[in-house]
Every structure is written in C-alpha cells, then in structure tokens.
Amino acid sequence: MAVYRVQGPDGTVYRVQGPDDASEEDLIEAVRKQLAQQKDASETQESDDEPRTKLVDRDRVIDPETESEGAFQEFAEGLGSGATKAVQGVAEVGGIVVDAVFDTNTTRAISEFGDDFRRNMGLDPVGFAGAAGDIVGQFVLPGGLAAKAVSTGLKVPRLIPGFGGAVVAKPTKLGRLNQVVRKGRGATLRSRTDRFGRPRLTRADEAKLRGQQAGAALLVDTIVATDGMTTIGDFVGGGPTLTQEDIGLSGRMEAGRRALNKLKIGGEAGALTMAFPYLLSTTALVGGPLMDATNRYVVGPAAVTTKDALAKLADSIGNSELAQYVADAKAPVKLLSFGRANPETTVADAYEGVKARFRFRGNLSQEAAEERAKIQGFIESNANLAASTIRKLEKDVDKVFKGAERIQLGNDTDLTKIEVFNSIYGFLTRSDSFLEQAARLAVQEGRAFDPNNVEDLLRALPEFAHAGALSMRKHIDDMSEQILASDFATRVRDEGELLNVRQEILDEIKGNMGKYLRRKYRIFDDPEEYLKSAEYKRNRRDVFQWLTANPEAARRLYNELPERAENLEMLADDAPITTIVKNDIIDGFVNKYRNGRGTRSRDPKALADKAAQRFSRDVFKSRKENESMLRLLGEIEDPAEAYIRSVGDLAETLAVDRFNKFLRANRGKMETLEDGSRVRVGGDDIIDGEAYMALPREVREANYTELLDPGFGSLMSRAAEDTNAQLKDRIFARNPVFNDLTRANKQRHNYIDYAVRGFLLGKGFAQKVKTVYSPITQIRNVTSAALFAAAQGNVGRGANVWESVNLVLDNIMKTAPDERAAFFRELQELGVVGTQSQLRELERLIEDGIRRGGAGDIDELGVNLAQKRARSLGRQWFESFDKRARDLYQGGDDIWKIYNFDFERSKVINMFGGDVAAADDYAKSLGFKGLNEYSADIVKNTVPNYERVPQFIQDLRRMPVGNFIAFPAEIVRTSLNTIQRGVDEFQRGKKMQEEAASELRALTSRREAGMINSGDAVQKAQQRMLAGERLSDIGGRRIMGFAATAGLAGPAIQETAMMVTGVTGEMIEALREVVPPWSQNSTLIPTSVDDNGRITGYVDYSYLNPYDYLKRPVEGLLNAIQDGRALDQDASTIVLNMAGQVLKEMLSPFAEESIITERILDISPVRGGEMKTGARVYKSEDSIGEIASKSIVHVLDAFTPGIIEQAVGTPIKVSPLTGDVEFAVPSRLLTAFLAEEGLDTRGNRRQIGEEILRLFTGVGEVRVNAERSMLYRVLEHNKAARQPQQNFNKQLRAFTGTIRSPDEMLQIITQNYIQENERKFKVHNRAYRMIQNMKKLGMSDQEIRKAAKKLKLSNFDTISQGKFEPLNIDNKIFLEIQRFQDTTGRFFDRRPIVTELKRLAKEYRGRRLSGMLEEGEQPLGTRPRTPVQLPAPTASTDVQPQTSVAPIASPAATDTGTVGNLPPAVPVQPQPAPNYNTAIDTILDPRTRALFERLGRIQ
Secondary structure: OEEEEEEOOOOOEEEEEEOOOOOHHHHHHHHHHHHHHHHHHHHHHHHHOOOOOEEEEOOEEEOOOOOOOOHHHHHHHHHHHHHHHHHHHHHHHHHHHHHHHHOOOHHHHHHHHHHHHHHHHOOOOOHHHHHHHHHHHHHHHHHHHHHHHHHOOEEOOOOOOOOOOOEEEOOOHHHHHHHHHHOOOOOOOOOEEOOOOOEEOOHHHHHHHHHHHHHHHHHHHHHHOOOOOOOHHHHHOOOOOOOOOOOOOOHHHHHHHHHHHHHHHHHHHHHHHHHHHHHHHHHHHHHHHHHHHHHHHHHHHHHHHHHHHHHHHHHHHHOOHHHHHHHHOEOOHHHHOOOOOOOOOEHHHHHHHHHHHOOOOOOOOHHHHHHHHHHHHHHHHHHHHHHHHHHHHHHHHHHHHOOOOEEEOOOOOEEEHHHHHHHHHHHHHOOHHHHHHHHHHHHHHOOOOOOOOHHHHHOOOOHHHHHHHHHHHHHHHHHHHHHHOOHHHHHHHHHOEEOOEEHHHHHHHHHOOOOOOOOEEHHHOOHHHHHOOHHHHHHHHHHHHHHHHOHHHHHHHHHOOOOHHHHOOOOOOOOOOOHHHHHHHHHHHHHHHHOOOOOOOOOOOOOOEEEOOOOOOHHHOOOHHHHHHHHHHOEEOOHHHHHHHHHHHHHHHHHHHHHHHHHHHOOEEEEEOOOOOEEEEOOOOEEEHHHHHOOOHHHHHHHEEEOOOHHHHHHOOHHHOOOOOOHHHOEEEEHHHHHHHEEEOOOOOHHHHHHHHHHHHHHHHHHHHHHOOOHHHHHHHHHHHHHHHHHOOOOOOOOOHHHHHHHHHHHHHOOOOHHHHHHHHHHHHHOOOOOOHHHHHHHHHHHHHHHOOOOOOEOOOOOEOOOOOOOOHHHHHHHHHHHHHHHHHHHHHHHHHHHHHHHHHHHHHHHOOOOHHHHHHHHHHOOOOOHHHHHHHHHHHHOOOHHHOOHHHHHHOOOOEOOOOHHHHHHHHHHHHHHHHHHHHHHHHHHHHHHHHHHHHHHHHHHHOOOOOOHHHHHHHHHHHHHHHHHHHHHHHHHHHHHHHHHHHHHHHHHHHHHHHOOOHHHHHHHHOOOOHHHOOOOEEEEEEOOOOOEEEEEEHHHOOHHHHHHHHHHHHHHHHHHHHHOOOOHHHHHHHHHHHHHHHHHHHHHOEOHHHHHHHHHOOOOOOEOOOOOEOOOOOOOHHHHHHHHHHHHHHHHOOHHHHHHOEEEEEEOOOOOOEEEEEEOHHHHHHHOHHHEOOOOOEOOHHHHHHHHHHOOOOEEOOHHHHHHOOHHHHHHHHHHHHHHHHHHHHHHHOOOOOHHHHHHHHHHHHHHHHHHHHHHHHHHHHHHHHHHHOOOOHHHHHHHHHHHOOOOHHHHHOOEOOOOOOOHHHHHHHHHHHHHOOOOOOOHHHHHHHHHHHHHHHOOEOOOOOOOOOOOOOOOOOOOOOOOOOOOOOOOOOOOOOOOOOOOOOOOOOOOOOOOOOOOOOOOOOOOOOOOOOOOOOHHHHHHHHHHOOOO
16 A cells, blocks of 8 residues: 555645555545544543542642653653663564564554553653653663673673673673773783873774764664654754654554654664764863963963962061061960960960961971871771782682582592681691691602792692782781881891890791781680680690790799789799699680780880870780790681781881881981081971980970880880980970870770760761761762862863772772772872761771770780670671771762872873873972872862861860861862962963073074074973963863852852743742751752742752852851841941851851760750750650650661661651651651652652652752741741740839839830830741742642641731731739839829820731841841840849839831831840751751751751
8 A cells, every 4th residue: 555645725744545546535535534533532532531630749739741740750750751662662673573574553552552551650751851861761871881882791780699790792892902901901902002101092993982882872772762752853844854753554654654763763862972972072172262261361360369469468467566466475374274385385386386286287297297198098008909819819719619618629629618718827827737738738749848938838729729828928928028127127226126126026027927917816706615615625735835845934924914913922033833823824814815905015104195106016026925825815717807907907017107217217316527517407396316405405395305105116215215325316306296296195084984985986876877878878979079070170081980980899899900909009098099088087986986995906915805706697797788888988989089180190291292201200390209199189188088187177076066077177178279279370380381481582592693403492492381371271270160169050050940940030039038947048959840830849059069168158247247237236346247157157067066966965954855946855744764765766866877767767766746756667768659649747748759869869859838838937936926925024014013103104115015016027027028938939828828727827817918916915914013003102094005005006007017128137937147246235124123214215116117206115135036947857957957968867
C-alpha cells in the first residue's frame, strides 16, 4: 500500500494509507475515518480515566500530570521516566524489526505499554526540571555510559561483597592505551608529555578517541530514542532532523517511520554530544580574552590600590605617637596572671603574644612552622605505603586461595591462610622456628643455608608471598637506616651518650636490621584465658630458666618491682636467686600488663613544661634483656598489624627528629673566624649555651628558657643529664618559642580527668555521627568543596577533576599503580591531602578525650598498652565502617585539593609556555624547593586545612561551646590569603613586565650600537615579559574568582532561577519574611512554582556556600546602622553597635553551644527541661522517672548516626510537639515509601523521588506552606503581643501604693496607655505584614486561617482583617487604686481617667494595620539583634508606698496618621526579645543550624 498526503481546507496536511489506484474521494473518506477514530479513542480514554489528584504538601492537592510536585520531585520523576523510555527505546528496536518482517504492530504495542507503565508508576514529569530529568535519564546517562565503555570499559559495580565485577564492555584499543597512560605507565608507548611532564596521548589519538566516544554515544542514543521526541528540526519546522508525525500508520509503514525518526533523534543527540566540548572551547575562546582584560585593567589595579591604601593607613596608625606610647606601656598584671608571660611584658609584647595565638605558626618562624607541619604528612605518607603493601599482599594471597580454607602447593604441601601469614611473620622477625624451617628446607633441596641471606629466607615462603613480605621488610629496614642517620643518633655518636643511649645501642639497632618488628601480645586479648593456657605455662618455664641463667638481670628486675618498696627488701649484689624471687619477678611482671599499667619510667624532676612534639626514644632501647621477659605476654604472630605499628612508630620518631634537626641546625651559636675572633651566627629563637652567655645577664634570664625535657630528643639541652655540660651542648629557646614548643604538665585529680575525658568524647562523637556518618553530609562535603576551586579561579582546562576522583578512590581502595600511589604519598608529605578541617577537628577532639590523663600508649619496654581484646565481629564491622566513612569524608576534601594542586601547577607551567624547567626555576627563585612545593603552598594557604588552624582555635575545641570551629576560622584565613595572593601575583607580574621591558630597551640600544648580537637574550626577555603578563592575569583571575564565588554566584543563580520560574523580586522579598529566621539573610533560590505562579519550594543557597560566613559581619553592620537610626542614637553609639554586631557575627560560631552541651543544658536546672526553641523535653507534672527517662532519651538522640536517621529513622526520641517519647520514628525516606500519602507525624509530605535525590545530591528543597511560614513566628508574636497589656497593668498597679494628684495620674496613665498601644500596634502590624506576605506568595485565606488556628496565633481574626484592638481597661485595678486612695484620706474619682482611656481606645480601633514597618524596624521572625545601648531614663516600677514619683518625659510617640495629638508616653523598659531562633523540631540555634544544614545535620 502507498502513503498519500492530503491537504485539508484549513491547510492541515494528513498522511493516510491506500491502494496504488485510490481516488481523491477514497482518500478524503480515509481522512474522515482517521479523524473519527482519533476522536473516539480520545473520548474513550477521557471516559475511562478518572481525574488524578495527588497530595504534595499538607493540604495542597494537585493534578500531577499538569502541575509541579516540586522541582526535585519532578527532576527525579524525569530521571525515572527517561530511564523507562530508554528501555522502551531498546525494545522498540526489536519491535521495528518484527513489524518490518511480519507486517505487525508490535512497536505501537510496546509504546502503549511504556506509556501505561509510566502512568501507573506516577512518572509524569512536568516543567523545566521534569524535562531536564527526562533528557538526562533517556539520553545523557546512556550516552555517557557508552562513551565510558569506549575509554575505560564497563563493569557491574561491587555493591555487595562477592557480587558484581563482571565486565559488560571492554574499552577500545585507544581507550586501553589512554588508561595505561593515565596510570603513569605510558612512557614507552606512543605518547607525548603533558604540562606536568607526564605521558599522554598524541593530539591525533585524542581526537580519534573523542570521535569513538561520540560515535558510541550517537549509536546508543539512536537505540534508546522513542517516538514523539521533539527535535531541533521539529522546533524550527524544518531541517534534516524534522521528524514524521504519527498519522496512524501500521505494519511496515509505521516501522519505517519510527526507524527513520530514531535515526534523526539519535543523530541529533550524537551530534550535540560531539559538539559540546568544542562549544565549550569556543565559549572559552570568546569569553577568556574578555575576562583577562577585565582582570588586567579593572580588577587587578583596583585590588592593588585598595591594598596600598590600607597599608598606608595601617602604617600611619601604627607609627603614631599614641601607638608608640601604648606599645611601650607595661601590660596589666591581671591580664598576664593566667599565662606564662613575664610581668615586665609591655603592651606591645602582649599584643604580639595574642597575635601569635591567632596564627598557625604561633611564635615560630614561618620556616620552622612549615617544618612542624610536615610531621603529620610524613607519618601519614608512610602509613599509606604500609597499608598499600598490606593490601597488595592480601590480594596476592586471596588470588591463590580463591575463597578456599586451604590449598595444595606443587610439592603436595597443604597450606592455610593462617600458616601463610605465620610464615610471613617469621620471615619479618627471623624467629627461631622460621629459621629452623628454612634450614630444613635447604637441607631437603641439597643447598647451603645462610640465615642472613634474604634469598634463602624467601625460599621458605610460598612464592606468591615473596613480593609482599620483601616490601614490608624493606620498608622497615629503610626506616631503620634513617633512624641510624637521624639527628638524635648523630648527637649520640658525637657526644658518646645521650638520654642513656650509647653507641652500643646504635650497633644493636644495626644488628636488628632484617628482624625488627613491633609485637602484639595475647595477654591483652583475654588475660584469664591466656594465663590458664599451656602456652603461658611453657613461656613461664622458659623465663624461669632464663632468670636462673642470668642472676644479675634477675636481681635488677626484682629490685624494680613496684611492690618491693612496700613489702620487700632489696636484693644485695651477691644475694641468691631463689625460686620465690623468680616467681615474684614473673608474677609482678605479668600483673603489670594484666592490669594495663605496663612498665613506666619514674621522672623525679616532674618538669612543669613538656615538649609538645615528643620524641620517642623507644626505638633506641635495648631489647636483648626485654625480649626474654616479654615472652611471658604471649606473642601473637600478626604480620599486618605488627608491620603497620612498626612503621607508625618509626615514622613518628623520624618526623619529630627532622623538626628538631631543623631547629638545632638553625640555632644561634658562636663561631671562631680565621683571625681567632668570635662571631654570633644563626637565629635568635633557639640558641646554644655560648650564644646564651654572650647576652647580658638580665636579657638572657628574662627572655630565654633551657630545654630540659627528654622529649625534645636531639634538641634537648645536655644540662638535663649533666650539670657540668659544655656550653655548646646546652640549648635555650626564646620564651615565646619555648611556649610554642611545650605544653603545661598539669597535675589533675582523676575524677576531673574522667569528667573532661567523657565530655570531649561526647562532644566529638556527637558531631562525628551527624557528619561523617551522614550520607547527605558526605555528598555535600564533595559538592561544596568545589567552590574552593572556583574561588581561586581554577575553572577550565588546567586540571581534570575525574583524575582527582580516580586517584582518591584508588588510594582509599589501595589499588593505585605504584607511580600514582607515590604521587599521592608525595601530596601527603607536602600537606596537600589528609587535612580536612572538620574531620581533623573531630579526630583530635576524640583523641584528646581518649588520651587525656594517660601517660601514653607505649611503655618503657615498647609494649602497646592500648592494645585491646580480640575484636568481636560486631566491633570489626563497626571499625571497618568507621574507617570507610572517614576515608570517604576525607576523600571528598582531597578530590578538590588535588584538583587545585594540579591547576596551580598547570598555571605556572603555562606562564612559561609549557616549559616545566622554567616553571621549576621560578618556584625556586621564590624560596621553594621546586614547583610541587610552590603549588602545595598555594593550596595549603587558600583551601581550608586543619594543620594551619591557629593554637587558639585548637584550644577552643575542648570547650563546651562551638561546633566545627576550625572551619569558619579557616574560611577567614584562606579568604584573606586568596586576596593577598591575588594582589601579590598581579603586582609581581607587573614587576616582571617592567624589568623585562627595561632589559629589552637596553638590549635594543646595545644591538643598535653594534655592541652585541642579542638575539637569544631578546627572546628570553620577551618570554619573561609574556610570563609576567600571564602572572598578572593569574592574580586578577584569582581575585575575580573569589569575588564571584563569595559574593556574586548566589545572586546570579537566584536571578537565573527567577527568570526560569517567573518569580519576581517582590515575591522573593515576601518569601524572605516567611522563611525560618536563620534563612532570612540567605540567598533564596526559587525552585518550584504552581500554575498560578506561586512559590511552592526553594533552596537556601547560603547553606551550600562555605563562604557564607563572610557575609554575616557585613549584614550585622548594616543592621546596626538601621537600629541606630530607628532608636535615634548618636554617632558614637551607632559605631559601638556596628562593632558589636560585626564581632557578634564573627564570633558566634565559636561561642554557640555544642551539640552535647545544648542537650545537657536542656535537661539541667538552667533551662528546666525547656529547649531553646520553647519546646519541652519534660513537663512539670511529669514524675521523676519520666523526667529521667526523657532526659536520657533527649541526650542519647544526639548520638544517633546520620546514616540511620536518613535511611531508617530515629530509634527513640522526645517529640518536640507533644513532649512524649516516640519510638521508631521513620526517616523522611522511609516515610515516603511506607506512610500513607507520604505524610509524617507533623503533616509534612515526603515524596520518594525527592528524598532519593536529596540522599544522593545532598541538596533538598524546602516547601513553602502556611503552617511552616507561621511556625517560626507564632511563639515570638504571642509573647510580644501579651507584653503591652502586662506592662500597662503593672504600671496601673503602681498607683495602688503611690500618692499622686488626679491630674498627674491622668497624665501618666494616658501616656502609658498610648505607649503600650503603640507597642502592641507594632506587634500586630508585623503579624499583619506576615499574613500579607503569605498572600503575596499565593496562599489562600483558608490555608492561612487553618495554620493560625492550629498554631494558636493570638488575635488572628482582627489582625487578618487589618483591624487593631487596643489594650483592655481593667476596672478591678482602678478599684484597688480607689481603696488605696481612700486609706490616705484623699479624694479619687476614676471616671475622668476611664473616660479618657475609652476615648483613646475608640480612636485606636479606627486605626488600620498597614503592614508598613517604620525605619529600622525588623519584620516578625527576624533574628533578634542586640545592639549596645547607653543607659536611658525609665519610669520606676518598684514604687514604695507614700512616695511621690514625678513623671519623666520621653520622646513623643511616632505619628502614624489617625490618632491625633496624643501626649508623650512614659517610657517603659522594653522586655528582651524572645530567643526563638530555631524551629520547634530542632535543638540548634540559627548559626548552628546554618552550619549543620550545610553539613547534613538537619533533615
């Protein structure tokens, strides 16, 4: 049959099927039948389908097929709809083939089934968000997976251990080559070098690979395309991608139409995929020069001018006579009494001391502080290498065993995993049993055996364990070599002995190379079980025999028994070693470890100050004697744990020694010149005894302290051991530096330590479970950290974020190739990664709690006293979960730090046209060791880094206030550093250009004079000029990036959202006054509107932007100015208030209650069971048992992990609405799945798609409705509305004990009545404004009335009508006044007063509420401001009988338009604004909530 085109009278073209010889009448009749069929089908569908409605938020019911259910829900539905369409598209391919062959209508049936399925599943996306999700689900994701399959292949993810991992698609040849190159192994393949000197594909190969990816995406998008999609050709009405409409064809004709449409849709999608990267490049080519010009000629010069002006201002103030006078004055003794400062300290010295506490280097030099910061990085780098080595060994073992309990080797030897690891342990320690086994094997094989030959020892291990065991042994031996070359060992060799370490011990360490390893002991697992075992009896027998053979050691051990001082006498040098003595020695030794005390050294000096970075001498202790006694503890052969423990101890010792070496190498000292004269060289912070004695006595004694603590290691003064030590061997530190290098060794009572320890653990763990254990926080940690890169202008082609992601994931899983693993460890040593501020703060807080009051984990014999019992399966699972959660949280931060590092490195290389050597030389010219260290320095100082947190902030974490205080402190530091660096780069670039231009002029002159041929020199000068220009661009781009990220991005996103949704600025301002108080100063992004244009949902961008903290002080300053104008304050008061508001906003994160502190205060007598929100934990009528149980539940709720709250729900909590204990409160996600209509206990509607999207993106949409809008304001309004009546009645009652004339009473009472009515009018006016704003947002009168009734908003009926009801006049109080006046014998007639008050009340009733606020007045619900106020005269309310009190005049009440010339009111001391900064269902104040919304704390 043929297809005909028939044009109707209205110009519409119809396509119908018919025979080849069909007449015109036949075709017209066919068109009529087609239209009739379509009409009947439409009517049938309309009659069969009932109208669909859906509850989306409390009482809001919509048609989900035409109205938005919320942007996030619509996007989620779009994703689901697109995914089902992709499956449908694949099925339709098969249907097209069937229809083409058999002339059936299979494809149409598939399409109808897909439509019905989506309808039944409720997948009906509408609006922009729905369309975007639909495209992503149907085309972007499948196309992206196809492109990924080309480059890296596809595997089924291992979501469950033992499942997944199957290969779905293998990469192409170029894809495999690209993988090899990216992993750093492409140097010998066809590759070239990138900006970083690393191998990469050629440009031709990159283009081919991109073409392969685009081709794969085109093919997949063609397959998944479904009929009915609108192409660009359909939109413009022409072009090659104009699709054919569905005209009711069937069979082969319909199959052909659909196949052609699929090709057009897929071709267009593939073309867009191929063009997208080039479109971005074109945009960059156009926008890049414009941005560079803006930075070069506008931003950079403006920033430099501002900086210079501020510098001049600071210099003029600092150099003024007043400043010099203040600086030279002695600091008050009271300010110094709590520290270790000299009483002679001046104000300038005290200022420097305070300033040092607020900078990361403290009083150390920048170079010394940088060396100190490397300690943690060096330890973590070695620990990372150890973990990777263990992981590879376990993989090698698992590959052989393949899940089996035992295997059989080629020589018919059965082996279990335990036996394999025991053999590895024997190899690492060269135990006697292992050496015997290796010797027997050598005899069997007929070869000689050398116990010192590594190859002979390896032969005793299975071959698959060789590489791992050898790597472990080599790592420990390499570190042991470094120990022997350490600064401490150098002093031992130079001085003969130091801290009881002699050359013999160094020789012993060298002799132990190849077998040194930390031990783990069975006595800590289960002491009672071990002491009953045959192993203990065997070990006891061996030690007994050893004591018999070594009487001198036995006498020494016996005399050192702790019980000996009380019950036993010392053994003489020739005393016999009896059985009783030997048993006492053994029992005393075992009991020390059985009780966890270990062997501790006695410090008779008990120094007041200990080294903060303690040098561990444990690795320098002799183990010959100790090893014999340690057999009693029962050694556990665990090679992995022993290896990691050994590496950790060695790394910590070496790291601290390096820091001490730096300080000692740069100490001030006296040197003798060739002429015999003595000169002072070196620094002033650390000096030796000769330099110390060269100073005047009063100077040295007042300013220097000797380093006597053995914890200083090589930096310790020799006088600590030898009072006659030579001056050159004594070491002193300048007092401020000494304070930084030490910590106070305070003696506390045990119960205080336990209390502080418990609090620190509680504070740290409560914060940890709400952040690190929260999936939403984990996601938000990654997404928000992207803004740190944007703030540096690091957006574009300078680095690849996916490479950073892969490197971090490889490190977490310990699967990175050697080159990439080495690169990550270098980043650790440089301090780039592993420094997430919130996580580090939590870890240090918990560590402080665990270790507080303890003397350390390692005792004098090197035994780890922190070793716990064998872990149960539950504990093993928890520790594994905890480690993975911490790794992921840290990894989210590391991704963007690695990205920033690569980008900064790339920028410098691009400065010099890709010349890596020139870039490296440039970095060295600035004082760095190379380009990597220079790039790392930028990242450490412009991205939050816990190692840079000043000591003052670190100390605050131990206080009961503050949550994650390191983060805002780092935001301030890095923001200032970003601006400073941008300005410096701009200025340095300009200077480079000027110097290069000057050199070019000189070269040109000399060449013109014929003096030289300066071709090369001219070229180099031109290159430097270009580098300078690029450096200035880098600085300008950094400043612009910071300004855009911190200040411009939010408004830009808001404006874009407003344009898409059609929301006006007036609606945003109305929304701002009905959102929670902590969001009123935020950037609100409208995300959802209904058919009437009403805002139904928004996102608070400020919670997602880490730089929001910087805006708060500015807002406080502006609000202080408004308050000052409203209160008619003078200029000095306004300035004080401005300063107060700025300080308040800046210090609030550091002064707010921590999570655990707030919970404890809620249940304490301080608040009496009332939360800060006004909700109650327990009621006054509750029994003691109920109060106790509710209090415990309230506190324990703070420790519910975020993952449980967000995935399952809260096991038990106190309801903030009813005050009852609720069990198994479902999470938002569970509510969406299980609850009827998705309604939770508070009436909030939870939708599945929205909740899943929130869980995976970390961003949630806040719904706008009447009840939520009023929720945060009702308590404040009701309390404020009661206050005027209470004030007036209280003032009236004052006359029941005061003698006044009738005229005075009339004047005062009417004044008070007017003032309190004005106060009440303002309260009602603000409530009326709130109601009007709710109406502006499209809320109906019915919705508002229902919410007001439920929340009990006082005076709603009159307020909603714009009417004002004045204060009541209580006749009972006038009768009391009458009786008092009668007792005094004075005539009193209340009628004139009551008549006047009624007249005023009538006038007030005629006054209408307008919703307009007076200047400086804040809307209802605005976060309370507490400006600094000067004392003002007020009327006394504590009136004594028979006392005459004269009225005090006050400024006249504000004229509002309807009440006439009323007399001025007597001022009444205003009541403090209610502290209602949080939602009823929260426990946090606004700033805590702001932080935890960003971190995922609040649902």
